[in-house]
Amino acid sequence: MTELRGVGIGLGVAQGPVVRMTEAMPAPQNTASTLGADAERTRAREAVAAVAQELTARGATAGGSAQEVLEAQAMIAEDPTLQDEIDERLNAGGTAEWAVHDAFAGFRATLEAVGGYLGERAADLDDIAQRVLARLRGVDAPGVPDPGHPFVLVARDLAPADTALLDLEKVLALVTFDGGPTSHTAILAREKGIVAIVGAAAAADLATGQTVIVDAAAGIVTADPSDKEKNRAAERAAARLSADAAPLTPGALADGTRIALLANLGKPADAADAVARGAEGVGLFRTEFLFLSSAQAPTIAQQRESYRELLAAFPGKKVVVRMLDAGADKPLAFLNDSHEENPALGLRGLRALRASEDILREQLTALAEADAETDADLWVMAPMVATVEETVYFTTLAREYGLKTAGVMVEVPSSALLADRVLAHADFASIGTNDLTQYTMAADRLLGSVAGFQDPWHPAVLRLVREVGAAGARLGKPVGICGEAAADPLLAVVLIGLGATSLSMAPSALADVRRILATRTLDEARSLAEAALAADDAASARTAVTTLAATLPQH
Template structure:
């Protein structure tokens, strides 16, 4: 028996035999075409069209954030600039296979160097290229195997197209030896409720047929477990299923301190699932879905109906709507089409909205009208606020439209460090831990090469959270968490210990976080937060908290009770 460590997603535990992910085919050789340029171009176009169609169909079946990712991949596959690069190589005598391989590789390097939104798209290019090459070769695309029995899937990482349609009746758990807690794989695993451990580098040595236990709560893969270990894992899995079937209760600590658990939603249609899972409201409603699929900004009427549908699903409950967060990883031609060397640090969020204030005013108009027609408790917030002046600008504008609760997202370290002054003007703050970590660690969250730095457990990030929490406590202003960090059950406890008053996450994470909070008092949460803050790095913080909360071995439990 041996153990491998990684970052667990959720609190689940599962066991089974390993099946390794199908590896990508080797790169083609650069041999001259014998079929002529016209034939090669036709082959590429047919293959690309087929791959794009397949990705779009998978997205439609998957829904949720997976659909957004897959539809973006389909658009990349048919990108005219990329097609021109392929054609240039074919005109020089290359085969379709080599032209696709070389063009995609060159395009990937260019986009990765840009970073931000394009950096993320660059990471997707490998998967798209492999799918097109497989189609050209008449092979099955690399992806999730189907051994005909339940299994634990082990892979370097999963492409969005693979994660989106995992057969949850067959895939017992997921282990990757690359990736981090904010990777596509981790986000989609949380959304689908898959038992998963990411970044377990030693898992690269696992072979198909090996028996393992995947303990996401501990972040440990146990290889060749004993019968006793298997029995204990089964007992834990059974207990977790029983807890999932228990009546839903409000989020609260063991001492009765209420910590409302809210949902992160991307469109109104997602509301029903959140309500069913016990969401006490919405902590982050992303309005981008209305804008990203349009060549021009949606009308006030279109926006109003979407917001009205959302608010109607939560009568009497808090619904926090984030104003359009465009730029960086969500470029919009009608908002800002200027080329930026580093879009993550450019005209994005509130900055972009101020530059096109008519779009901001139309959004506020639609929200005010939807609020008047429904009974939800509407809160609005501005994204990417960095200064006190920006806070004053947005909150004043929101009140001009009759919106009674206006706040800001804290994603920039400057806003966290001046949280007391920001909250003097804002009604609340909501911490976006994904971007806050990115800017604190100077590590683009869309760039795989620095994924190891993108960890919200890092004490530097936690210190900034503490600054905001402390300012909120002094001024009596709510401080929420709406980044991926809130979906990590043990980190959720730490965040409460740092001053968070609400937590918002993917609906599938609500049960695990609710359960974890119920095991700790506020004093315990604060003590765990201090342990995390005292560490030197993210791994040390995670380990310190894990050690402090680990159950005592049976013999020590007896000594304690005797």
């Protein structure tokens, strides 16, 4: 029996035989075309168009975050700049296969050099290129195998197109040797409720057919387990299924302290699933879906209808809507499409909205009109707030439109360190742990080369969360968490111990978080938080909390 360690996603446990991900196809040779440039160009463009269409179709089938990711991939595949690069190689006498391979490789290097949002998209190019090559060669694209029986999928990492459409009747669990807790694989696995462990480097040595137990709660893959271990894992899995079938209850700690469990949503159509899973409202509604697929800003009427649909799904419940969070890292021609050397530190979030205040005012108008037509408790918040002055600007403007509850996202260390002054003007704060970690650790959260720094368990990040929690308690203002950290059940307890009063996450994570909160009192949550703060790094914090939790009584 061998134990391999990684980062678990959720609290699930599963067991079964390993099936390794199909390896990538070899690169084509640079040989002269026998068909001519025009024929090769037709082949290349038809293959690219077919792949883009397939990615879009997969996204429509998958829905949720996966749809956004796959639609972005489809846009990359048909990028005019990339097409020009392919044509250049075809005009030089190359084959479509070589032109696609070399152009994608060159484009990948360019995006990696840019970094930020575009740097992250570079990793997607490998999967797109492989799919186009497979189409040109008339073979199946490398992807998730189908051995005809349930299995544990082991891979270096998964492309979004593969993760989005995993057959959950066949894939018992997912193990990757690359990636981290905020990677696309981890986010999509959490959204789909897949038992997963990411970043388990030693899993590269697992062989197809080998039996493993994947324990996400412990972050351990057990290879060649004993019968006793397999029976214990089966009992835990059965108990978890039974708990999932239990009646839904509001989020609360073991001592009765209420902790609202809310949903992160990307579009109104996602509301029904969140309600079915027991979401007590919405802690983060991302409005970007209305803007990112448009050549121009949506009208007030178009926005109002989407907001009304969302609010109508949560009568009497809190719905927190984030204003458009876009800018140079996600260029919008009607907002800000100018080049910036470091877009993560550029004109984004509220900064971009202030530069185009008409868009912000139109959003507020549409939200106020939708609020007047529905019975939800609407809260609005501004993204990327860094100063007290920005807080005053947004909350004053929101109240000008009759929106009674206006708050800010705490994603920048400055707003966390000045949380008492920020909350003197804002009605609430919502901590976006993904960006807060990025800016605290000076590690772009979309750049794979520094993914190891992007861990919300880091004590430096947790200290900032404590600052906001303490300010909220002193001023009687709610402090929510709406980043990926809230979906990590053990970390969720720590966040409550640091002063968070609500947690918002992907709907599929609600059951696990609800379950673990019910096993801990507020005093215990505070003790676990102190253990995490006393550590020197993220891994030590996670280990310290896991060790202490094992010694505490189960309620």
